[in-house]
Amino acid sequence: MTGQSSAAEGTTSPPTPDGVPFLGNGLAFSRNPVGAIEEWASLGDIVRLEIPGRTMYLVTGPGPIEQILVADHETFTISPAQRETFRGIEDHAVTTTTGERWERLRRALRPAFTRDAIQRYADRIVETTTTYVDEWEDGERIDLYREMRFLSVNVLADAMLDVDIRGREEVVMDAADALVDRANLRRPGQLLPDWIPTPTDRRFERTVTELDAYVDELISERRTTGLGDDVCSVLLDAHDAGDISLDEVRHNVVAMLLAGHDSPSVALTHAVRLLDGHPDVRAALVDESHDVVASDRPTGESSAALERTRNVVSETLRLYPPTLGVTRQATEAVTLDGHELPAGAQVLCPQWPVHRDERFWDDPTAFVPSRWQQPSDRPEYAYFPFSGGPRNCVGAPFARQELTLVLATMLDTVELDVSVDGPLTFTPSLQLRPEPDIDATVTRR
Structure with a gap:
C-alpha cells in the first residue's frame, strides 16, 4: 500500500499492510513475528501496524532509527x-525507569562497566568457562542451548556479582523462562484483562518471588564477605551513599541476572x-587462539588480539540478534523520514530485517565473519544488536568480551558437532530464543 497525504504539509502517512478483521496485523505478528517483520519491512522504512488495542510503527531505516535512539x-x-x-520484576531497574531515576541508576552502575572494570572480569570469565567445559565428557551429547544458559549464568554471577551460583542456576533460569512465557505473543490469555489470573501469570509470580528471595540472600552474602568492585558491590556502595534505594539495588541485580545470561546464551x-557449519572458520579461530595465547589461557589483554573471534561474535549478533527489537514511545508529534507520527506513537525498531538489509550488507543472509575486517561506509544504525544512544545496553561491553573469551576458551578445549531438530524457528517473545532442540556431541581436543 502507498502512503496517503497527511494534514501536515510535506508529510505522508506510512503504508499499512493488509490485516484481518478485529485483529489487524496482530495475527501475523503473533504467528511468526520474524517472518512478518521481514515482509512488512519490504513496504518501507516506516510502516504503520494495527495491533489489537494499539497502533505501532515499524521502523527499519538506519536514519530514522538513529533519530529515535540518538538525535531525538x-x-x-x-x-x-x-x-x-x-x-513486577524490574520495576526499579535501569531497564524500565526514566528521567531522574534512570539517570541516577545509570550513574550508580557506571563504575562497574568502565574499560578497566571490563578488563578485570576477563580472568574470571575464562576460569569459570574452563571449569564448566572441563565437566563435559568426550563423546557426551549435550543440550547446547541449555548448557550455554548454565554456563552464561555462572560466568555472569562469578565475574560480575562475585558469587558462586552453582546449584542455584535454575532459580534465575526459571524466572527468565516465566518472563519470556508471559511476553509470548502466542500464549493463551495474552489478551485477557490483567485482573484475570492465568497459569502463566501464577508461574511468573512464583518464580519472581523465588528469585527475589535468592537476590536478597546474595545481597546479604556480599555484605558479609565484604564489598569489592563487582556490580552488586557498586550498587551497595551507591545505596550506602544514599544515592539509590535497596529496592533499586535488588531490581538491578535481578535485571543483570536475567538479561545478562539470556542474551549471551542465545x-x-x-x-x-x-561454526559447526563452517569448519574452515572454526579452524581459523582455533589457530588464532593458539597463536595469541600460546599455552596460556585467554586474558583481557589477549582478547583484544582475538580479531577473528571478535568478528565471529559480531557476525553472529548481526544474523541472530538476541531480542525482537527496541521499543520506544513518542512524547510529542515527530516527523520520521517524511512521515508524521502523533504524540504517544509506539515504535518498534527490529534488528533482524535491518541487519539483513541488502542495501547495507553484501550477501546479507550468509555467515561471513571476514566482512568485519574492513571499514565500511554503511550507516551506523544498520547494526545495533545492543540498542543505541543514551539508553543503550549498559552491559554491552561485558557481553562482547564474554562472548569472545568463552568462545576462544571452548574452542581451545572441545569441538562440538551440532544438530538441530527441525527448521530453525524462534520463540515469539522479547528474546528470540531458538525453538527446536539443538544438541551437540563433545569431542575433547
Missing part, C-alpha cells in the same frame, strides 16, 4: 509494552552452531 532521544521514552513486560548457541 529526548522526544522518545520507553514504551508501555516495555514497562508492562517487566512489571548468541553462544548460534555461534557454535554457525
